[in-house]
Amino acid sequence: MNKKLYLDDSDRDPLIGAWVDLASPLICEMLGSMGFDWILIDAEHAPNSLPQVLSQLQAIAAYSTIPVVRLPNHDASLIKRYLDIGATNLLIPFVDCAKQAKEIVSATRYPPQGIRGVGAGLARVSRWGTNTNYLLKANQEITLLLQVETNVALNNVEEIASVEGVDGIFFGPADIAASVGKLGMADDPFVQQMILDAINRLTDLSKPTGVFSINREFLEACSSAGSSLIGATSDVNLMVSGGKTLLASYKEK
Numbered sequence: 001m002n003k004k005l006y007l008d009d010s011d012r013d014p015l016i017g018a019w020v021d022l023a024s025p026l027i028c029e030m031l032g033s034m035g036f037d038w039i040l041i042d043a044e045h046a047p048n049s050l051p052q053v054l055s056q057l058q059a060i061a062a063y064s065t066i067p068v069v070r071l072p073n074h075d076a077s078l079i080k081r082y083l084d085i086g087a088t089n090l091l092i093p094f095v096d097c098a099k100q101a102k103e104i105v106s107a108t109r110y111p112p113q114g115i116r117g118v119g120a121g122l123a124r125v126s127r128w129g130t131n132t133n134y135l136l137k138a139n140q141e142i143t144l145l146l147q148v149e150t151n152v153a154l155n156n157v158e159e160i161a162s163v164e165g166v167d168g169i170f171f172g173p174a175d176i177a178a179s180v181g182k183l184g185m186a187d188d189p190f191v192q193q194m195i196l197d198a199i200n201r202l203t204d205l206s207k208p209t210g211v212f213s214i215n216r217e218f219l220e221a222c223s224s225a226g227s228s229l230i231g232a233t234s235d236v237n238l239m240v241s242g243g244k245t246l247l248a249s250y251k252e253k
Contacts, residue, residue, distance in 0.1 A: 006143070007208035017037055018031050019042060019237075021042050022235045023047050032059070041053055041056050042070050050085065079092075084122075084125050091146075091147055101160045105164070113165075120134055145169070149175035151179045157201065168210060169198075170209070173192070187215050211229070
């Protein structure tokens with residue numbers, strides 16, 4: 001079954017990951033074969049359905065790369081379905097406060113710790129019931145990342161991160177920029193400093209953090225501040241930037 005993303009080793013080098021937005025199992029296999037530490041399957045902005053995410057999880061399973069799935073929202077019934085197909089590492093977007101964080105944690109846990117419905121015996125995550133220990137260990141086998149994407153969330157980040165069951169905080173520079181009146185300006189120094197300040201605050205609390213950007217200098221600053229998850233590229237970026245560079249090399253001649 002899909003592997004758990006462990007974030008509690010503070011002495012380890014940052015884990016380098018790639019975003020997958022083209023809804024392709026083949027691209028997941030390709031990136032997995034390259035040796036990325038983790039791959040983010042995006043079900044928020046990418047054209048992914050639940051069965052499409054399942055096929056990408058199956059494609060990655062043969063590789064050491066660890067899959068993380070970003071869900072479209074906080075809906076508990078949707079969280080349950082993604083868990084049942086084996087998405088054990090979740091990234092939940094747009095979390096603004098500790099109350100939302102607690103509700104999300106509850107949706108990922110079986111009773112009495114949470115409200116997750118018990119249907120794993122019919123699902124891939126328990127190997128359709130052949131893993132008879134699954135229910136006993138399920139609550140401990142989930143890695144839950146919450147995405148901070150607004151100025152409000154940045155102000156509440158310590159409270160969000162301190163909720164029991166939250167394993168790490170992931171920052172969304174583009175939406176943070178939009179929330180402070182800088183739409184389309186994710187690389188603005190003010191926006192970057194807001195994120196770095198939050199990373200430093202969480203590092204002081206020994207709470208893992210992550211960030212996605214194609215700005216190498218900014219990512220290196222995030223790593224130096226303590227971020228352990230570095231989203232360094234995406235399938236879209238690799239294709240577009242590589243294609244543009246190649247085309248320009250021919251056009252120049």
